[in-house]
Amino acid sequence: MAGRRRWSTEEILDAAAELLRTSDADAFSLRKLAAALGTDSSSLYRHFRSKTELMRAVADRVLFAAMDGRQVESGGDWKQHITALALRVREAFGEQPQLAAVWGRYASSGAGSRMVMEEVLQALRKSGVPDADVPVYYHRIVVLFSALIASEASLVASDSAEYEQGMELFRVAVLGADPERFPALAHFARDIRPLGVDRRAAFEEILAVQLAHIEAAGRVK
Amino acid sequence: MAGRRRWSTEEILDAAAELLRTSDADAFSLRKLAAALGTDSSSLYRHFRSKTELMRAVADRVLFAAMDGRQVESGGDWKQHITALALRVREAFGEQPQLAAVWGRYASSGAGSRMVMEEVLQALRKSGVPDADVPVYYHRIVVLFSALIASEASLVASDSAEYEQGMELFRVAVLGADPERFPALAHFARDIRPLGVDRRAAFEEILAVQLAHIEAAGRVK
DNA sequence: CGTGCAACGCCAAGTGCATTGTCATGGGCG
């Protein structure tokens, strides 16, 4: 028949990234991906041993794309550097929430992950903390970082029906709290905001606090 | 036939929690739950409209159980209070990772969630920050909190096969980094540790830094 | 130019999942 052609791994990954970006939420499946490529899902198993392996590869490719074109700058504040990096990764995964979960679980396999690690480590070396302490601070930053991004993405991932339902439950739980048993909750009820709103501001502030703490530790020594 | 009996909602929730605790990873399904109860999965739909609704209920029940027996103490350092609360919730969800994700997504519906909210809010009121600022600090703490717990749980959630595979990829990515392109990574390669290790220490330290920052903000005013 | 092998498309099946109808039943209410 006609369509017979060879699929490069990159073509598959790009199609997958595209499908993940456009189609919403958990609508992604190997079947859909194969259909979008004009082939059969079983053919994908010639390139990847499992769906997880494919997802990992896509995640790294997205990460790589997010890092690409940026040179590792040697000047500038190291905190700004890490913050900018964080926001870039956050934005990249913001459009493909599924991938953030994958990255959060097994952070790191390919070139994209390596670039992220490299930049964070280089920034930390300029922070003033002794070389021996860099790994532990690195670990802490990455834990914080991947947790925030993954959880943020999982918020976007749920389809709107479930999301709305959750918001409704939240409203009921907060506004309907018994003032006797939950005085503080009832007192602040109207000002408490659900988890989903203002994520970016919270993200930046939490990260900034952590970085400032590291900087202070560096100065003391 | 014989087995016909009526299932109370609580029985179902307890069985679900039990199954989630003992069975590993994503092995949880309505079918398994029904089998454990000695019934059919369709019967569960007489009690819950969907699997999500059931998961939400179980999550809140676990939360409730974790909070139960603890009185809201009026004395003690507010930071210790929040830290202890955080660790308690962390431990409760540590055994049922699936639920942490549910909680992270739609944080809050029932009594358990309300108890957590109440305690955090009460602690914040003692922190010295003005009442008007409590909601925003609350928001920040809960975002950080749920993100850390959910992402940590998702690490435990993946079955050991995939976990090991991910660890292997991590090792390759770190140890096999080209020193020319990734000098810092190569330099620290042997001291960089994967995301999964030392989670509890990282958890406590990140939270402590955030709380200290809030306390400082409270003192300034 | 011919041959061989790796890779593709396609088909089918196996297993597991959530969810939805349909039927039967049994306990509570009049």
Added chain:
DNA sequence: CGCCCATGACAATGCACTTGGCGTTGCACG
């Protein structure tokens, strides 16, 4: 006592990942 509706049981639908087999094609190598 007898009806009725909530609820349990069963069957079926639709989709998912994964595996295997089969016919066929394109590329590389001799």
